[in-house]
Structures are given as structure tokens and as C-alpha cells.
Amino acid sequence: MIEILNPTEVARAKDTGALVATILRTLRSRSTVGTNLLDIDQWAKAMILEAGASSCYVDYAPSFGRGPFGHYICTAVNDAVLHGRPHDYALADGDLLTLDLAVSLDGVAADSAISFIVGDTRPPESVALIDATERALAAGIAAAGPGARIGDISHAIGSVLGAAGYQINTEFGGHGIGSTMHQDPHVSNTGRPGRGYKLRPGLLLALEPWVMADTAELVTDADGWTLRSATGCRTAHSEHTIAITGDGADILTLPR
Ligand code: MF3
Ligand code: CO
Secondary structure, rough: OOOOOHHHHHHHHHHHHHHHHHHHHHHHHOOOOOEEEEHHHHHHHHHHHHHOOOOOOOOOOOOOOOOOOOOOOEEEEEEEEEOOOOOOOEEEOOEEEEEEEEEEEEEEEEEEEEEEEEOOOOOOOHHHHHHHHHHHHHHHHHOOOOOOOOOHHHHHHHHHHOOOOOOOOOOOOOEEEOOOOOOOEEOOOOOOOOOOOOOOOOOOOEEEEEEOOOOOOOEEOOOOOEEEEEOOOOOEEEEEEOOOOOOOOOEEEOOO
């Protein structure tokens, strides 16, 4: 089902989006050499509950994972890219960390992910991966607006990722969002312009380009959740929740 939110609901979605962005910003600043992924998860939990929000993850048990996720944030390090399950691991200098967070506040969900390098080193391959997903996300947002189609967004994202030299995996992509985290329409990270659902004001989309350095193939970790690159190469993922407006799209997952 595709949900169209009324202006009151979109205003609530902005509150949820600002909360997600503020939590991610705080967690990024605390993610330094030696920080344990389980501490990041507990900090996320505390900030979600403190804000009176609820986690979209902790009880989530979709077909693509094994049982309830059981955690409050996805933490994906280096070759891990999607659905990274927090575990007992202390971050090292040069690690590429993705934090992916979705929460619900007053009945409306928002979803965002950031990738960044821990510590002081700047491995060029990691910088390029992050840069490509951020530019693809910006291109996807720029292609979104009333009257545009899902295929226009997919094409914009895929063009940037492809031009940066990456293969694109089509098993996981963006999605509609609203009263729940994962809704129709699916937003592939590659596609043909002019195809698919026509965007309308009040539609919320989570756009999430992600790439792996030298493959498009994923493998599932022994934890039953974490998705890693099949070759062990590094990966990156960037995500915002946006709202289609009367004349374009608003990014909801920005700090206020
Ligand atoms: N937030 C992820 C997405 O971008 C979904 C994570 S599902 C989880 O769609 F259960 F792993 F947390
Ligand atoms: Co998402």
C-alpha cells in the first residue's frame, strides 16, 4: 500500500526526522577509536526512549532477517553494509562505519543512515565509497518532486553510482515510509526514467543508495542479519527520508 500523508502528518514526520538526525549526529561524534558497537546501541536506545519515541528495529522480524532484530540501530563496519547487527566490537582507526536508524514518534516513522571513517586516517577507497553514496542521494533527492516518477529517482541514483565505477545491487533499495518504516513503493538504486509510480505531495520516501567497492554480491553473516560484501571489500550507505511537496521534496532527516 502507498500512503499519502496529510499536512499535519507531514509536520509530525519532520519532528521524527529531526530526532533521527540529532541522534545520528550525536552517535557519530561519540564513535571514535575504541568505541564499542554495543555502547552505540545502548546510547541510541537511551536517546530514543528519552524523546518518547519508539524503535522501528527492536521487534522487527522481516523475512530477510533471523527473528527480531533485538537492537536499536544498525552498525555496519567495513565489509558490512546493511542491517549490521551491533556486536561486541571496538572501533579501530580507519574503520568505515555506517549507522542506520529508524524511529517512530507520534505515529510517524523516519529512517536515515550515515557512513563515515573512524579516527584520523582517510583511506582513499573509503572516502570514494562514501562520497559516491552521498552524491547519489543528493541526485535522487533532486530528481524527486510532484509529477516525477520513481524511475526518475532510481535513474538519478544509479547514474551517479555507475559513473563512480560501482556495480549496483538491486536486492535492497529505498522505500515508502509513513505510519510504518517499510512501505511501497520500492525505490531501486537503478532504473529507467519516466517509469513507475508518479510522485504526489504527502508521499514520504526513504532513499538509500549503498555500494560495495568491487562487487554487487551480498553474503549474510552468521548472525542471520548483517549483510556483507561477498568479497570482503569495503562498503558505504547513505539514507534520508524525504517528503514530496507541492514543488519539490523536503529532506526530513536533518537536525534542527
Ligand atoms: N533502516 C533499514 C533501511 O534502511 C532497515 C533496517 S531493518 C533492521 O531500510 F531490522 F535491520 F534494523
Ligand atoms: Co530505509
